[in-house]
Amino acid sequence: MRRFATLVFLLLFTIPFGVSISGCSKKTAAVFCNGGDTGPVVGQVATINLQPKIFGISLNFAQIGQVGSPAAIDCKGTAVTVTGYTYATFLPNGQPDMTIADVQPTTGRLCAGTWNRNTGGGIADFTTCNPTNKSGTVYVIANGNGVSSNPLPIFIHPVVTNVTLGALSTDCVNDPATNCSPAAFITQTSTCAQTTNGNGCCAVPVPPPAAAVPATGCVSQFVTSQLAARVLAGNGTNISCQVGHLSYAPQTASVVTIDQNGVATAQQPGSTVITANIANAGSSAGFFSTCPPVSIALTASVGTGNSTSVTVNPNNVQPINAVATDTNGTILTGLSLNFESTTPTTIPAASAASVTPIFPGAAAITAVCQPPTCNPSPFNQIGLFGNGKAVTSNPVLVTAPGANSTNLYIASTNSFYLVPVDFTQPQLGNPVRLPYQPNSMVISNDGASIYMGSSFELMTFSATTNSLGAQDATVPGTVLAVSPDGTTLVITDPIRQFVYLYNTKGSIQTQYGGVATHAVFSPDNTTVYITLGDYNASTGVTTPNNTLLVHSTFTGWYQTTSSQSTSDVAIGVPSVGAFFGGNPTTARSYCPVTTIVGGAPTTSSTTTNLFYPDAGVLGPQTDRIATTNDGLHVLGATVTPTPTLTDLAISHPAVGTVAAGPRLPINACPGQTPVTAPQTFTTTTAFTGALPGVTASAITGVFPTSDSKIAFVTYQGSGAVVPAYTPQTTGAGTLGSIPLSTALGTPIAPIVGVVSADNQTFYAGTTGDNAVHLITKQSDGTYKDTTTPLAPKLPDVNGNIVAPNLLVQKPRKATS
16 A cells, blocks of 8 residues: 655755844845745745655666656745755655655655665765666655755666557556556555555556557547556566556657646547657657548539539639548547649639639649648558548639730750740740750749759750859759749669759759659659650660659659550549559559558557559550549550550549549548458540541640630641640540641641640640641630740850740630
8 A cells, every 4th residue: 555645754854944044234034935924925935836746756677867856836826946955755555665666855756676885995976777676666855954855766677678559458466568657646645555566566457547559440630538558677577566667659740749747639630659768768669640631522612502612713713621530430620631722823722721823724623631740650551541642622624714824935956046035025035055955944833933954964945034044063954843832853863874863942852763754743742753764875865664653742653564565654633643654554553552460450550651552554565654633534645656645534443432433542541451352443435536637656745725615736747736635524525636837938837835824825836837736726726826936046155046846835824
C-alpha cells in the first residue's frame, strides 16, 4: 500500500521562518499576506515547486539524473529568489534512504544507487554513482529559506530495453502494462492494493480516463483513447509498474496530441510513430492512426444550391465547398487540402477553397488530401488503415466567359532568335538574339519566365521585359516541363545521361540516371511522371523505351517498367494517375498496391508497396496523347500504320458505395486487405479514324482546348491542313480538318501549336511558308484560318528563313 501524506519527519525537516529582527534603522513596513498585521509576509517563500510534481523522474540502475530547478513563490504567487537549496531523499513512509536513489545535497544531482562519499585517493564526493540494483520509488524534497517543496517521485528500475504500445492490460499479475502501475493514477494521493508477486503493480488495472486505442483500426478525429505500454528490462522481465509515468510524443504532431496521462486525441488524418520517453531517453514504442478521409465532395455555391459546374466572371471570387468524411462516417475539419486547377494560368485555385479567374478560360478544380501534408504516414506503414495514400475529390468545372489578348513567343531549334508578339500592338516585336539555338521552350504558368534548353546551357528569358535573363551552363540539355507553381524544371541531358529536377532559382534539386523524352507534373506540383528513351550519340536521336520514372515529394524517385515502349505522357483529370502513349496506350494509378506484412492489419503491422501500378488500360496505339479538362477523354494520335486519331472515353467501375460512371475514380484508394487490389481505369474506344488529308511521318502534338470542346493535331509531313476533333460527352466525336491559309505562301504542315488561354485561337507554326497561322473561333463555333499569318522570319546561321517549331503563349488583358 502506497500513501502520500504529510510526514512528521518532513514537518521536523521544515524550519518555520517568521521571526523579524528590527533595529534602529528605518525600514519599509512589512505587508502581510492576510492584509492584517501578523502572519506570513508578502515576499517571503510560501511554496516551492519541483516538477513534474506527479510524474516524477525515471532512472535505470546506476543512471545519473538531475532534479529540475525549484521554483519558489510567495503567498501572492510572485516568484521569490532563494540563494540555495538543500536536497534529501526519503522512502514513501518518510524515512531517509540513500540505497535506492541518492541526491547530491546542494545541487540536486541524482544517482540511481548511492553516490560515493569519503572515497579518498583524491576522488571528489558525488562523482561516482554506485549501483545497488534495488528497484523502488523514493522522493526528493528541496528545502530553501525554511520551506520544503512537494515530494518529487523518483522511480528506480533495471535498464529498459524495450517499450511497446499495445492494448490495456486486464491481468496485472501475468501481463502488466502501464495501466497497472500505481503511477497511472492522476494524483499522488490515489493508491491501490498491489499484487503479491512483487512486480509493483496494482492488483487490478487502474481505470483509464478514456477507452483504449484500437489495435486493429484507426481513431476518428477528436476521439480520445488511452495509450498503454509494456516495458521490458534486458532479461525480458516486465517492469511496466516500476518505471513510473511514461510520457509520449508523436513524431508527426499534426496527427495526434497526447496529454500527460497518455490520453491521445486524434487530430488530422494520418499515422505516426509514437515515442515513449522514460529514464531520460526516448524510444519508438508504436504507431497511432487517425482515420483517413474516404471521400471528399466538392461543390460550388450557385444561388441557393450547390453544383459541380459553374460560370464565374473574371476577377470574381467563387467559394468552393469541400466536405470530407472518414472511414467511420465522421465529417473532418481543418484538412490541409491541395486545391488544384488544370488551367492555373487563367483560373488558379486558392488554398482557401475558392477560385478567382484571372482571365477567360476553363478549368477543372479538384481537392486532394495529399501526403505528406495531408494523411501522412511512416514509409513502412504506407497503406495501413488507409494512411499515407492520397484521396481526391470530384472535379468542379469552372468556366470564365469572355476573351483576352495574347502574348506569343516564337522560336526555332534552327535559329538564334526569339520573336515576341503582343497582339495588342499592330506589329511584331523586335527579334531577340539568344546565345545558343534552343532545343526546347516552356513558359511558367504566371507568364513571367520562359525557359529554353540548349546543348550548352539553360537560358531564361523574361517575358515581362522581353530580355534574356539567367544562363546556367551546369544544366545543358532539353527542358521538358515546368511545374505549375513555376519552381521546378524537368531537364534531361542526353550526353551526361541524367534527368534533373532543377530549381528555377538556380540549382539542381535532385537527379536520376537516364534520358527523358517527355514529362508532366500533377497540378499540385508534388508528382512528376517521366518517360525515358535510349539516346544514339551518332545520330542524336532518342528512341522511347519501356522505362518510366516518377518523382514524388513523399516517396522520392521511383522507376518502373512497362510491357512496351512509351512515347508520351499525360496527367489524368483528376490527377489520380497518368496515361502513356505507346502500343498499346496504358495508364498508371497513383494508388500503390499495399501488402500488409503478416496478414491481418494491426497497429504494429508494417507494409510493402508497389507504387504507380498498372491501371489496366489497353488502348489503341498512340504516339502523342492528351487528356481533356472535363476528365472524359484521352485523345491520341499515331502515324502507325496510317495517321490516325483515337478518342478513349474514360470511366470508372463501381467501388463500394460509388456507382460506376464517367471520368476517373475519385475518393480513397482501394480498401485495406492483406493485399489491396490495384486501382483500375476503364477506357473504351469512342472514336478512331484517319486524319483527313494528312501524310505524316510523325505526330508532334495533340492540343485540346481548356473547355474540352475541340482538339488540334500537329505533325511532320504534308497536307497543309490542321486536323481538328470535336469530342462529345458520350459517344463518338467528329474529326475534320482546317485548311491552312496561303496568304504568305504555301504551307506544308503544322509542326507545332499552342492554344490561347481563352480558347479563341490555335496558333500553329508551319513548314513551307515558315509562318505562324491563327486558327480562330468563328461566331458559329467553328475554327478557321482566315487571319493573315504571322511571319517571324527566323534566320538560321546562313540567313535562310526556317520554320517556327517552338511556341509558348501567355494571356494578357485585351485593350478593346
